[in-house]
Amino acid sequence: MAELSKTEKAILELISNNPFIGQSNIAQELNLARSTIAVHITQLVSKGLLLGRGYILPTSQKVTCIGGVAFNRKYALNVAPVLGTSNPGVSSQSHGGVIRNIAENLARLDVDVSLISIVGEDESGRELLSQMRSLGVDISQVVLSNDRPTAEYVAIFDSANELVFGVASMGILDQITPAQIERSWSHISSSDWVVLDCNLPSETIEKILYLKQKADFKLAVDTVSISKAKRLPRDLSMIDILFTNRDEANSILNFGSDISGLDINELATLLRKLGSKGVVLTDGANGHIINIEEEVFATPALSSNVINVSGAGDALVAGFISKIRSGASVCEASKVGAALSALTIESEMDVRQDLSVDILNDYILQKKD
Template sequence: MRRSSCRVFRALTRTFSTKQQIVVHPDVRHALAQKQPVVALESTIITHGMPMPENVETALLVEQDVRRNGAVPATIGIIDGCITVGLTQEELMELARKPREQVIKCSRRDLPYVVKMGQSGGTTVAATMIVAHRVGIPIFATGGIGGVHREGHITLDVSADLVELGRTPVAVICSGVKSILDIPRTLEYLETQGVCVATYASEGGVFPDFYTRDSGCKVPYNLPTAEHAAQLLRAWQQLNLQSGVLIGVPIPAEHAADKSAIDAAIKQANAEALAQGITGKDVTPFLLAHIARLTKGRSLQANIALIRNNASVAAQIACELAKEQSSTTSRKSSIKNPLVVGASILDLSFKITEKRNLHLDGATYSGVAKQAAGGVGRNIAEGIYKLYGDVNLISAVGRDQLGQILRQLMPQTLQNGLIVDESHATSLCSVVFDQSGDCKLILGDMEVHNSITPQLLKERSNLFRDAPLIVMDSNISEQAMTCMLELAEHYQVPIFFEPTDMFIAGKPFKLPPELTRHIRLTKPNIHELKTIVETITGQSVNWEPNTKVERSELLAQAKQLLHQIESHFNCIIATLGAHGVLLSIRSDAAHDTSKLLSLSPSCEHITHFYAAPKLSNIVNVSGAGDSFCAGFITALLRSHSLDECVAAGFVSAERALLSESAVPSTYFHNELAFESSFRDALQTLQRHSL
């Protein structure tokens, strides 16, 4: 049975990096690197706090609330021993579907065991604080924290959350202490731990008690606005106290429960827990579930409302706190980011499951349909974003439902440069794969790409000016290509051309040579290479490409084609299917890859063939070439050697081949894991000079 792509990825990452146990989603990593506001979220509401389906629905709504208020959500959980910061929707669902007895409620003490044994867990307040602090997230939103249990002065049952607040510098935004606990003793304990406790927009500093707005206790400080809260947190950070901050946000009045009814339900639930011998970390989930039944679901709705409100408040505070970093972010924005101009497409793929040959004869074939974000330009941009860290994308979508779906599937950062067209539909591409995963037919509506006009490109000329490299796919119009080449000439920036399809691969080379000379790198497959040769030379090639022939024959034919056009480029990466890649590079770039970005005329060329690594359990072949491109470009921009650039391309393509989507949700844990992976791949990489 085929494992899911995320599970395959987690298995691979444990193989490549045993030292690094935390995976950070690229959106979260990017936001942290850019000093953008991020809010950590826990996962015990998914695994232990709420029933299905309310647990997943609430988790997704909470993330939406964080985004709506200008911050990036980072839900933290553990899946198969991998601590993950920024769970995807697929991972949230996977965690929720696991039987409760297979998911551990993880506090500090549980983390080593769960990671070591490859188990899954929902992180409590304490564990979420630890992970958030480890990756640099200062603000965490939750429902309510643990505390001193009733009769805790006798049983010494005190939540680890309180100790963690005393030693981990994370600000916790919550609706106070769960009302099932002893709130006065909890506040006393927090004072002993040196935790700064304040309320948010609460008259008279009245501390909330989860389901209701008034616990009967007061705290010393009240923060009337997000700006006041951020000012307190700035001072807290500057003092480097190494302890947490607790901000109690009252549940919105319209959702607050009746205090007498809740108190009665808590009393009855406690009596039932005592009668059943419920102890330890099982007490809180038991009491919350029992109270929900006793209040006929009203407590659950109050729980959902307060969590969502806390997430919104936390996001607002995070945004205020991030404002002081604006000058740093502005300076960072001057760092040169690669630019990608090309297609964004909603891919609808069909994989035939019947064991019979495909014929275009009107017959019906059984298959599996999938929907994903696609488009060569978009895929490459997302790959570079996840591997390199920063990239700009210029692309076009329609203002329609398909466009909304596509944008939901794209990282938020890549949407900044999208052109939204009122008059054209979002590009939809239907792809048919046979049983082995080979692409047999593609039908596409590409009209919206004509919305990338010369005028709109000129309006974004600063992106061309600041780019170390421009990536152009062949889906855009010749007019847009002409404008891009003129801008590349003006700002002296090299272009990496992705031919996209054999029928349009020659498009830019129909333009005057004085324009196309800024196309310094290209990555055609063997069919596209033939088209480019025919367009540049003006002569037909009397050879029909076929990757099924013997490797020696294929290499000989490919080398002949490369020789005819090599003087036009610094680097041609000819992909030869499962055989590997054949590179034609200027000889002075063999030991200095910066020459691949040079705008000076090409000198003598040399060719190298790299055999593709063998890979089993292939899930999807549609995005492998785009991921190779992203990996190669990332290593090139980081000044790695030619062999390392190729190895980076191969390991990135491998991740795509093991992913359900064209671009994997995550390639590697971090930059170190990426470099470790392609350096390991160098050990088995076969290079032959030709």
């Protein structure tokens, strides 16, 4: 028999006493983070001591995230850019894609997360998946494409950190088809919450909204960008919470971004009229407004030492969902969303690498003082 650590033995014992025990319960029993338990379970499966199938049962608290996963490469030039020749610079890379960022934030907050997306059979795809796996995210429903490379965003910055140009190679995401959703439907429909981003093709979004009519889970949507927001259908009545920023809201409503003249409350009201049961409309440093069922209020941004604003919106969605799924009020979820976005923009990365429930709670307490 393979060599087992003390924790692995304890996990095996709990599972053999109750094969239906969830990861969160094991975590509670052993006083460890759920993500740690998930990693041990993956190891027990690979040692052949757990037969995955018997164990992978629908956990009612699961959040399934469906959408885009991408590899970001950034190049900072040391000199003024010269076209038509090679320019010396410094490269860095990070993991991105709105839904991937949301899933990473949720996993770091000990939420049971599952990811549905697509990557290429290449180095970037393997790295993205390996990081998700190490965080305890269930990646069993991620498809590997053998004819498209992993989605990639490449950005070139000048020495003043202004974007010179960017290249988005996202074609692979069009292969997240309605058929993939159908294949994963039992996995999706057994979730507590499903979050999708508008990196999905419109027919795939429509398929999820259609199938959701007979399902029990709650659905949140992040609109991603002005152009991708237009992938939503006119009827938003299957959406429980629509997360969108001011420009994306204008785009859904078919107004040019600056010409509608409507304030964010009016925009949210119009989105509710399209059927969405709730709208969280973000507006950068001005914070966000909530218009969910009967609750309408504004939550200001927490003042923060801004280092990198990218990822703020994704963090807000994750903070909000992590709270609301645990039964908290909309007001509490809104505050946690604002706190996680503030915490995120105070770091270099689009997802804070040191994030944990404790760090988030400490930050909220500290901001109360």
